[in-house]
Amino acid sequence: MLPFRDTFFMIQNKWIFYLISGLVVAFVVLVFFYYVATWKKALSGKTNTNKRPNIRSLFIAIKNVFLGIRIFKDDILAGIMHFLIFWGFFALLIGTILLSIHEHIVKFLMGNIYIVFSVIMEIAGLFLISGTVIAIFRRYILKVKRLQSYTEDLLIPLFLILIVSSGFLLEALRIAQNPQRWEKWSFVGWYLKELFGPGVSEGAYPYIWWFHAILSLSFLLFIPLTKLAHTILAPTSIYLQNLPKEDGDKAQMEEEDSASEGSDKEAQLPQRPFLTLSHLIFLDACMRCGRCVEVCPSTLAGEDYAPRDFVQGLRAWVWQSFSSHGDPRLFTERSPDKMQRIWNCTTCRACLEVCPVYGPTFELVMGERTLAIEEGTSVPDLLNQTLERLYKYENPWMSSKKEKLGWIEEGSSIGFITKSFKPEFCYFVGCTTSVDPRARGIAKAFSNILRSSGLEFGIFGEKEPCCGDMAKRVGELGLFEEKKMSCSDLFQSYGVKNVVTSSPHCYFNFKNEYPQGMFNVFHYTQLIHKLIKERNLTIKKRLDFTVTYHDPCYLGRHSRIFNEPREIIRSIPGIKLIEMTHNRENSLCCGGGGGRMWQGNELNGTERMSERRAKEAKETGADVVLTACPLCLIMMEDAIKTLGYEKNLKVMDINELLKMAIDEEKR
Amino acid sequence: MKELKIIVCAKQIPDPEAPFSAVTVDSKKKEVKVDAPEVISPYDENALEAALRIKESSKAFITVLSVGSSLSDTVLRKAIAAGADQLVMVEDDSFGRLDSYSTAYVLSKAISMLGEYDLILTGRQAGDWDWGQVGLILGEILGLPTINMAAGITVRDGHVEVSRLVPAGLELVEAKMPALVTVSNEVGELRYVSRSKILGMLKKRIPIKKVSKGDLNLEPEFLNTMELLELLPPSDMRRDCVIVEGATGKEKAERLFEIIKQIL
Missing domain, CATH: 3.40.50 (Rossmann fold)
Structure with a gap:
């Protein structure tokens, strides 16, 4: 006899199951339409997102969804957790759909195919359970600092554990009643069957089946109502954020046109003309994972700003302002207050570098700034004066x-x-x-x-x-x-x-x-x-220094120039280059970008960003910290002086070092 | 509620906050030149900000009034972009160097021409000559209750309440409107006026009223120009800092001694 299983074993009125499934799917689709309607309103007819399909960004989205690359970055346990949950959930979902196809369209889950199917489902269940256990462990026992916990963060993993364990229980009961030889491939159920006699299982089976089915379907209900919305929105966000940017000039013009129109009908709806569809999807795809908080130089320096809080504040504002029936999320930040802190960000791009959904928070901050500048009264005095000077x-x-x-x-x-x-x-x-x-x-x-x-x-x-x-x-x-x-x-x-x-x-x-x-x-x-x-420069001198190199944000992260500065440094004989803990795309901002150079001390936290960086440079034991940006040079020079490091650590621009090496005369 | 009519007197001057190196003093022409666009005198900007804040809480119509020669609407347009409702420019070549009394006299004539008003705001002093007289003389000519050195202004029930700077701190005074108040920087800096707002003014028709000398029936005996006897640049105040380096205290002292010897 061919190995197979009866899909609706001992179950009557299976139409009820399909009816409920249909209703659940309809609900989920409906709520996502509600999301779209709200986004449309927030965009007020603008279509400022690139619409041409793009293979490269599709590839990035697929890579991130199936391998979870960004989630593994700098946090392997989180990566494993997500990988297990994703693949467990995904395989079980596909498996359930395949079972329906097998039952009603084409019988194919038989023989070896059935055995392979069974094994995969077992593994998927185990993946899902172990992933959720890791999730609970990280959040509530390890207490990973960057995580911010709402009720949904506990409910969702418990829900998943309940679904998977009821599934395994069901399987054990089924096998206990008719233990065929091939069922040993459904190994979890095979071992668990020992717990039950045939009598017990016969009575309980249909009840547990319906329990499992309704539990699973109601889980789907929660997708658009909780952070689980990311299952749909995260891939969309990743795809949209990686689309090539429209010609900066054109986008700008459109932005300005709409801005001037906006001022005429100010009275109607509050406007955020800089928001694009991809921004709005990012706001809803954000899982509050806090990776941005962990790398943000402003947060690290103890300032009252965190990219995640800003994003959640802005998200709350969007739903408050544009939704017809309120925010569909059951557990979330409701107050837009946190988006008021707009002058701290140095636009260093560190948040985007680690964001699993590629959210450009600094861009949104810059957008908020355009509104503050137009409005005028909340611009800090020092910035007001600086801009006047820049003009004159x-x-x-x-x-x-x-x-x-x-x-x-x-x-x-x-x-x-x-x-x-x-x-x-x-x-x-x-x-x-x-x-x-x-x-x-x-x-x-x-x-x-x-x-x-x-x-x-x-x-x-x-x-x-x-x-x-x-x-x-x-x-x-x-x-x-x-x-x-x-x-x-x-x-x-x-x-x-x-x-x-x-x-x-x-x-x-x-x-x-x-x-x-x-x-x-x-x-x-x-x-x-x-x-x-091209050998147009001859380096004449040997310099016996140990140096470290600070990647300026706008050279490294923003322009992806990481190697050229390092190769110049290494081309000087005698120079030993050692890296700081944060280097290349993980470099830590000196605090001078995004207009922060001309802002007052009132934004400062417990420590200056530049001092943090200077301490890191000192830890390497280098004689010189090199950089390639005037703002970094000034910030680092100041930090080293205020920290009293100047005897052991010098700040130099790459040019200054290179000039020493090519100069013929004695220095 | 009745619409408050506020008049803000604003003077156009060379930027008093210009970097030293952008300023040239022409002793021959007796002129100070700044290599940059002219500005609204900073205290007058404070006065405008005070007016705008009043407008935020009660209905108000703000007129910005400027007297001078070669006034530029690209400079004064900023006041409209910031939120003033009307700009009145009283311009004549002979108004370049009016003395304080004459300036106040021309202002008073222009104000009478404008009709009714509730509140007149001026800067505590101009950013170029820093005499601090025009506001007070204007109050005198118009016969208005006048309060100087305002650090904060509120308007309620036909009265203006001013917290006024005194050496020991602040004193709170009240006057029945119409009144005149001269405003100090404590009121707060003029809100930021973005370039796109200022440029946006170019596209729109801005409410500018140009008034010439002839329109005001001025009596020539009250128009006196000040005569500058001499205008000299400040003496060179540049300072240099040299850190004397040396391995030992003695070495440093010897080098310092050499340097002092050279200077003497």
Whole structure:
């Protein structure tokens, strides 16, 4: 006889089962339609999400769903937990659907196929149970700090354990009544059958079957009502977040158009014109896992900001403002208060780097800032003054345009770009590098290096505008547009084709926020890397230092330039490079980005972000901490001084170190 | 409730918060030049903020009034973008260097022309000459109860209540409106006015009223220009800091001695 099993063994009125299933599915679909209706209202007709299908982001979504890559990252136990629950749940769901197909459409679960099926179902059940046990263990016994617990966090795993154990019980009862040889492949049930005599099982079986069935179906009911919504929304979010960004310029224009329209009908609905469909799905896909909280430099420094809380606050606001029948989630944050904290974020992108659903929280913070800037009354005084200065004097510092030349050493011949002098490269020095006494070291060293390489370059000097990065990050989009225009016009009128920047912020801004293809842009690390590779730079000296390298956020995480700086450092003979605990995409922000450089101390927490980073640098035992950004340089220099490390640890820009190695004269 | 009519007097000046290196003092022309757009005098911005806060809690119509020469609506437009309802520019080439009394006189004439009002707000002093007279003289000419140095202003039942800066702290005074109040920075900085708001003004028709000297029936004997005898740049105040390095205290002292010898 072929191994098989009777799907509805001892069960009558199986139509009731199908009726309930149908109702459950209809309910789930209905609630998800409710989500969509609310999102649509929040978007008020805007369709600012890229709609073209994209294979790459589909691949990322599939990879993350089936392997849970981001969940394994830096937390193997969480990864195992999710892997077990996901595969257990997924296999059992598919298994149940297959059983229905077998019963009503095509009989195929027989013979060896049935045996394989049985074994897989057993393993899936065990996966699911052990995954949920790990989940409870992590949350309530290990008490993993980043987890924030609501009632649903206990209810859901208990629910799952109950479903799976009733399933195994059912199987044991069935096998106990008719122990066929092949049933030993359903090994859990096979062992458990010893507990029951045939008499017991016969009476109890139908009751337990219905208990199991109704339990399982009601579990499905809870999918859209709890954090389980992520089973549908997380894959969608991952897919949408990884779509290529629309042309920055176009998206911007649309955003502004809708913003100006919004102001005319202000009275109707509160507006968040920066929200896109992908943002809204992310807000609902967020599981509150707190990975962002764990890596956020602001939270780490004890400041009153946490990306997760911001996201949950914004989510609460969306549902409060746009839903017709309230928030469908049974257990969640209801108050939008936490989204008020918008000036702490340094836009360092660490939260996005670890988010399992790829949520760009810093982008949402920047969006909130645009509203605060337009509204005007909640802009901190210091930021207000800084933006005024940026508008009037082309830099956010207390400096005039004239001072932009202050870094040029006497006797050094630096060419100014004119109508008759159009060098191959325009060196865009940048505001901070031009005027800050410490950061000027970057420009001094870099211009020296360029000269010894023989590369033809020039600067705009007093004419050089601000690239507008700082305005963009704090949400002053109008000022940013003005700066973008003055830069673009200047580059165009002098026929600038290649731009090299000191600052990763200018680099990122030119590369991503300006019209594509107008000019090529390089960060200095890329250019120097190229010069060294093509043997245009000769390193003459051996430097016996141990160094460590701090990845600037806008060079590393935002622009993915991790290797070039390291290769430049390693090309200097004698240098030993050791990494800090947080390096590359896990680097810790110095606290200078996103406009924080020009914010007051009132945002500070128990510790400064830069001091945290400086301590980490010190722990490596290096003599020098290197960086490649003027803001990082200033922040780290300050931190090292306030911590009293300056005797043992120096802060240098890569340019400054390299210049020491290529200089012929004695230092 | 009746709509409050508030007039804020605002002066256009070279940016007093300009970085030192952006400022040139032209002793010949007796002019101070700042390499940047001109601004609304900061205390006048505080006055505007005070007016806007009153407007937030009660119905109000804010008129910003400026007297001067070569006034720029790109500078003063900021006041409208911030939330004022009307801009009145009284402009004449001869108004560039009016003395305090004459400025107050021109303002008073312009204010009478504007009709009824409840509250006049001015900055405690201008950011360029810092004399602090115009507001008080204006109150005198118009015969209004006048309170200076306001750190906070509230309006209720036809009265204005002002917490006023005094050396020992604050004193609370009340006056029946119409009244004049000169405002100090303690009131709070003018809310941020975004560039897109200011530029948005370019597209819309802004309520600007331009008034010329002829419209005001001014009597020439009250129009006196101040004469600058001399305008000199401040002496060079730059300081340098040198940290004397050395392995031992003695070495450091010797080097310090050398440096002092050089200077003397």
